Amino acid sequence: MNYILELDGVTKQYQSKRALDHVSLAIPPGSVYGLLGPNGAGKTTMLRIINHITAPDSGQLRFSGRISTVQDAYRMGYMPEERGLYKKMTVWDQLLFFARLKGVPSADAKQRAKSWLQRLDLLPWAGKKVEELSKGMAQKVQFITTVIHQPDLLILDEPFSGFDPVNADLIKQEILELQKQGVTVLFSSHRMESVEEMCSHICLIHQSKLLLNGSIGDIRKSFRTREYEVLTAQPYSCQLSNAAVSSQSVDVHGSFYCRVQLQEGAEPNMLIQDVMEHNQLLMFREWIPSVHEIFVMHVKGGVA
Amino acid sequence: MNAVWIILSREYLSRVKKKSFIIMTILGPILVALFYGMIGYVASRDAASDSAYDVLLRDASGAFAARLKQVEGFRFFPTMASDDSIKKELLAEHYAGYLNIKDWDLVNLDSVEFVAMELPGPAQKRMLERSLDSMLFADRLSASGIRQGFLDSMKTPIRIQTLELGKDGSMVNSMAEVRGAMGFLMAAIIYIFIFMYGVMVMRSVQEEKSNRIVEILVSSVKPFHLMLGKIFGIALVALTQFIIWMVLSVSLMALLSSFSGISMNTSSTTPAAGMPGLLQAFFALPFLKMGALFLFYFLGGYLLYASFLAAIGAAADQETDTQQFMFPITIPLVFAFVIASKVAFQDPNSGLAVWASIIPFTAPVVMVVRSAFDVPWWQMLLSMGSLVLTFLLMVWVSGKIYRTGLLMYGKKVGWKELFKWLWYKD
Numbered sequence: 001m002n003y004i005l006e007l008d009g010v011t012k013q014y015q016s017k018r019a020l021d022h023v024s025l026a027i028p029p030g031s032v033y034g035l036l037g038p039n040g041a042g043k044t045t046m047l048r049i050i051n052h053i054t055a056p057d058s059g060q061l062r063f064s065g066r067i068s069t070v071q072d073a074y075r076m077g078y079m080p081e082e083r084g085l086y087k088k089m090t091v092w093d094q095l096l097f098f099a100r101l102k103g104v105p106s107a108d109a110k111q112r113a114k115s116w117l118q119r120l121d122l123l124p125w126a127g128k129k130v131e132e133l134s135k136g137m138a139q140k141v142q143f144i145t146t147v148i149h150q151p152d153l154l155i156l157d158e159p160f161s162g163f164d165p166v167n168a169d170l171i172k173q174e175i176l177e178l179q180k181q182g183v184t185v186l187f188s189s190h191r192m193e194s195v196e197e198m199c200s201h202i203c204l205i206h207q208s209k210l211l212l213n214g215s216i217g218d219i220r221k222s223f224r225t226r227e228y229e230v231l232t233a234q235p236y237s238c239q240l241s242n243a244a245v246s247s248q249s250v251d252v253h254g255s256f257y258c259r260v261q262l263q264e265g266a267e268p269n270m271l272i273q274d275v276m277e278h279n280q281l282l283m284f285r286e287w288i289p290s291v292h293e294i295f296v297m298h299v300k301g302g303v304a
Numbered sequence: 305m306n307a308v309w310i311i312l313s314r315e316y317l318s319r320v321k322k323k324s325f326i327i328m329t330i331l332g333p334i335l336v337a338l339f340y341g342m343i344g345y346v347a348s349r350d351a352a353s354d355s356a357y358d359v360l361l362r363d364a365s366g367a368f369a370a371r372l373k374q375v376e377g378f379r380f381f382p383t384m385a386s387d388d389s390i391k392k393e394l395l396a397e398h399y400a401g402y403l404n405i406k407d408w409d410l411v412n413l414d415s416v417e418f419v420a421m422e423l424p425g426p427a428q429k430r431m432l433e434r435s436l437d438s439m440l441f442a443d444r445l446s447a448s449g450i451r452q453g454f455l456d457s458m459k460t461p462i463r464i465q466t467l468e469l470g471k472d473g474s475m476v477n478s479m480a481e482v483r484g485a486m487g488f489l490m491a492a493i494i495y496i497f498i499f500m501y502g503v504m505v506m507r508s509v510q511e512e513k514s515n516r517i518v519e520i521l522v523s524s525v526k527p528f529h530l531m532l533g534k535i536f537g538i539a540l541v542a543l544t545q546f547i548i549w550m551v552l553s554v555s556l557m558a559l560l561s562s563f564s565g566i567s568m569n570t571s572s573t574t575p576a577a578g579m580p581g582l583l584q585a586f587f588a589l590p591f592l593k594m595g596a597l598f599l600f601y602f603l604g605g606y607l608l609y610a611s612f613l614a615a616i617g618a619a620a621d622q623e624t625d626t627q628q629f630m631f632p633i634t635i636p637l638v639f640a641f642v643i644a645s646k647v648a649f650q651d652p653n654s655g656l657a658v659w660a661s662i663i664p665f666t667a668p669v670v671m672v673v674r675s676a677f678d679v680p681w682w683q684m685l686l687s688m689g690s691l692v693l694t695f696l697l698m699v700w701v702s703g704k705i706y707r708t709g710l711l712m713y714g715k716k717v718g719w720k721e722l723f724k725w726l727w728y729k730d
Binding site for chain 2: 051085093
């Protein structure tokens with residue numbers, strides 16, 4: 001398989017702190033790749049290495065199959081976590097400046113800036129200075145500066161922090177739209193639950209080490225624990241000899257929830273039968289840990 | 305290189321389009337011209353003031369009444385009336401003041417009184433005192449048998465004509481004062497522009513860093529190119545402003561002198577013989593050489609200091625953090641300016657002046673002053689060469705600090721730290 005971006009044993013050391021420790025991963029083209037981990041895990045350092053703001057101490061970076069050079073940065077769009085625009089510059093001049101900096105010819109830049117402004121309802125504000133815009137509008141402008149040169153790889157550092165829910169949703173839709181057009185999206189987030197639904201692939205980093213990476217489905221499946229969620233009308237006590245209730249609670253509607261761990265020899269159907277014999281079954285499904293839970297398991301339980 | 309150009313044009317255009325720049329650039333020379341115009345106007349009005357002070361004069365001795373007529377700004381009316389009736393005259397505002405010279409001998413003249421409802425200003429008072437004083441002086445002289453005319457003939461002022469002998473044997477009347485003044489003016493302009501625009505570079509770098517725009521920028525431009533684009537962009541702003549100022553000043557001056565041309569020529573402040581000499585000395589200045597050197601040192605000095613200031617802007621998290629670095633930068637510049645004033649008006653070839661014009665940190669300010677006089681070509685070459693070399697070194701050093709500092713947050717940086725950054729690899 002051809003990957004758009006591959007990291008191979010990338011290590012970065014700051015004076016006293018190791019920011020990345022032999023990180024290797026591969027990003028398939030057209031994926032939405034989530035780079036997840038708590039604050040200070042090394043996510044931003046990794047993104048900076050990928051778009052050549054800093055260089056790794058050791059390890060290799062490949063872009064489209066060959067060793068990545070500074071030129072590749074022109075095919076990437078980067079939105080840093082701390083957003084920045086020239087406050088005294090107009091929206092229009094700003095967009096053209098960043099587009100031209102990324103090598104877009106002036107005429108193309110104008111046309112694209114116009115269509116993006118139209119798309120995000122910013123056209124009436126084109127002549128305004130950034131300092132006159134609301135925060136949400138400035139964020140949208142920032143997003144346009146990131147994508148105006150039609151990058152193949154979009155790199156977003158904590159893209160949803162600071163957006164209000166409406167704009168966050170809008171940007172989410174735009175990101176997915178770009179992905180449909182073939183753009184690969186790599187973004188970082190420390191709020192794992194919020195981005196899970198968007199990602200096709202994820203990697204988890206913690207204390208500068210890569211914990212795991214791969215497609216989100218594969219990862220979650222590999223963390224199957226043979227636990228099943230059961231919702232019943234009455235309190236349920238399991239009669240099976242090779243199954244154990246691991247947790248129990250009452251949900252808001254007054255139904256009874258429990259999670260059952262199947263052991264050797266037990267099958268889901270046997271559990272369903274047992275429930276139906278003594279109780280009224282409202283819901284039944286396999287429990288697969290969320291990314292967040294996987295992460296917590298990793299960090300606390302020392303799986304790995 | 306394309307990126308440098310894009311950065312440069314953004315820096316240039318965004319500054320030149322600013323209202324404050326346009327106002328400063330256009331209004332600056334107009335304000336200066338207006339200021340000088342005002343001074344000239346006030347001075348000429350003062351001189352031709354016809355609103356004389358009408359003063360009653362009671363002179364017990366009668367020795368002054370006739371001679372006091374010449375005091376500028378006053379008109380005297382001798383009187384012998386009593387104090388009471390004089391007071392009434394003053395209160396009725398028939399006269400503005402009353403000068404009473406009570407006793408009069410050649411030793412004492414401290415019994416002079418001036419009474420008025422509105423007292424004269426200090427300048428007028430001094431004028432009055434001086435005229436009485438000189439009259440007393442003349443009286444004392446004649447009392448001791450010396451004639452005033454004899455004394456005047458002893459006081460002929462001496463004026464040394466400095467003639468510069470050129471290589472081709474020609475002799476040009478060069479006025480050292482004119483050269484010094486011209487050189488000093490250029491040095492002052494360079495000094496001010498280095499400060500003004502160097503700090504502008506620092507602020508702008510600092511602002512980009514705290515705005516975090518720099519992260520987006522360095523993802524598409526090398527930090528070194530970013531720095532160069534910024535420094536040269538702002539250099540162009542400085543040049544633009546300077547050129548507009550020159551053009552505006554010269555044309556305003558031409559305009560003003562065409563309006564008041566006559567009054568300038570008949571101005572009595574310069575001795576009649578001095579004026580053509582002054583002009584001759586002015587036009588004998590090596591303008592082409594001075595202009596070229598001015599441009600060179602203007603740019604060289606600015607680039608040297610601006611590149612270092614850019615590095616400081618990159619190293620600091622906030623503007624207040626830049627203070628500790630500003631001090632050692634300010635010192636050589638201020639020092640250079642002090643030397644420049646000595647060079648201009650005392651000795652253009654002293655050892656201190658020569659060294660200061662070769663050491664690159666002071667050269668931009670000091671050498672332009674010396675360039676108004678004659679500087680040995682080897683000193684000139686040494687000075688220019690060392691400036692270029694130091695500038696290149698400084699750009700390299702600053703580039704290193706700049707690149708490391710830009711993405712370094714939350715750390716208060718000292719000199720030691722900066723020095724360490726020089727040896728970081730990417």
